Amino acid sequence: MENELRIDPALVEEFLKFNKNLIEAPKMVPAIDEINLEMTPYDVAYSEDKMRLLHFNSSIQKQNRIPVIIVYALINRYHILDIHPQKSWIKNLLNQGFDVYLIDWGSPTNIDKYVGFDDYVNGYIDNCVDFVCDETDVEKVTLQGYCTGGTLATVYSALYPNKVKNLIATAPVIDGKKDTTVVGNLAKHMDVDNMVETIGNMPPEFMYYVFSILKPFEQGVEKYIHFFKNIHDKSYVDNFLRVEKWLNDTPSIPGELFRQWIKDVYQDNLLIQDKMYVGGKLVSLKNITMPIFIQVAVGDHLVSPECSMPLYYAVGSEDKTLRIYPTGHVGMIASSFSQKKVLTELGQWLSERSK
């Protein structure tokens, strides 16, 4: 009897409960396809090719004259900035009295394989800025870029400083050589010319692979166990599924844009050295002289803080602020923490410079 296997009854109970949740899940939880990620209502103010400029509706009186244009990233869609009523970046800015526009890049297809950095910066972003200036009768706008959108917004501000009143760079990719993430490591060893020549656009499947190895056990295993353990928590489930849907909505990246991105930003590291050319124009970060607010996250596993922070030292602005937050890449923009801390500080900084 000494060899008898003793199992804690609580363990059996836990196991049975987990299995019960697995069986009950389909009855309690909607399918990913049934979830609508559109939250805050908007109008499509301007569009060009697949790009759309969204103008968000607000019932709050505008307290800041200068409109904000958010340049969304090239990875996934903009919905993460408006993922949940209690965690919406956009809604928070609207509630603080800002007039908010956002550039949605859409889902590029094969026909867009020759669309490059030049088209994005000197074409789409510049046209959006001109449109908003005309619409709102201002000469300059506030530009906020998130992740790779932060890089695009930075490049634009360096090329058109006379059109940008304030620049907000949230986790921007700037100094590719200093990036310590897995993304940076893979980018440095990629034969990008061969890839673009052979398959055209950067396919979503490849990006899924890259994301899957970022935190393979936490994101690939643990989070789903946690999900099935908590299927009775409606708010948790709702938030989980919305983020999952966002994570799985990954459009391709136009081939030419991807080629220049990998080569100039990661492999040759030209941007931080003021040696990058976009549409024949030299991008000098010293030309950024407007007020700038840089936000980085210590736990960012997609864009490491070491990769974003050099922007602070490279710009020509005298009015510059760097904020480092104890959170991650997504936590910085779509969490209770971002609502309480990140957006409060940003709103305060911005409203002082938006009159």
Added chain:
Amino acid sequence: MGTEAEHTRKIDFKETTDYFKHLSLFWTDMAYLITSKPSALTSAGPMRKLTSQTKKLASEMIEANEDLMEFNTRLTEYYKQLADTWSEAQKRFNSKVPEIPNDVEHIESSKRVWIDIFENAFTQLFDSENFGENFGKLISSELELSKHWNNMLAVLLESANIPTKSDLNEVYKELHSLRKRVSKLEKYEKKIGTEHNGK
């Protein structure tokens, strides 16, 4: 010594594939020369085009075989790296948690330890120069295989008078340049209009 043997094996393999490539080209060329006259009668149909390009299919297949070897080498190395990291991480976990606990609290904490150890080990691997280099080469060899596949498809598409990938690329390129020109003209027109209205 192992490297030298591997090198010799690679040379042998290359010689063999080169021989088969030559053999295939020789006979497809001969077959084409012998049969091209009567088949010219059907020059409007797909078969003449297809027969004239059959040798392309053969040489693409042979070259794809060479690239497949490189792909397999890289893929084997890729899985080896994963397997080595897994066993190293498991060893580390075993030394920290020598006995599997049988109560909820301890299972929960040992799961946390397991995830932390594995997460760290694999992140270290994915961040390493070795992994990056092999992965880059693995993707490149996969791209080479895709290229052969595209080229073979192009032969079949051409024979049926259907646009190939390079035909479409030409169209995309032209379209992109036209879009750019239209956008520039629209901007210019707007500027002229604004100046004209004295705005």
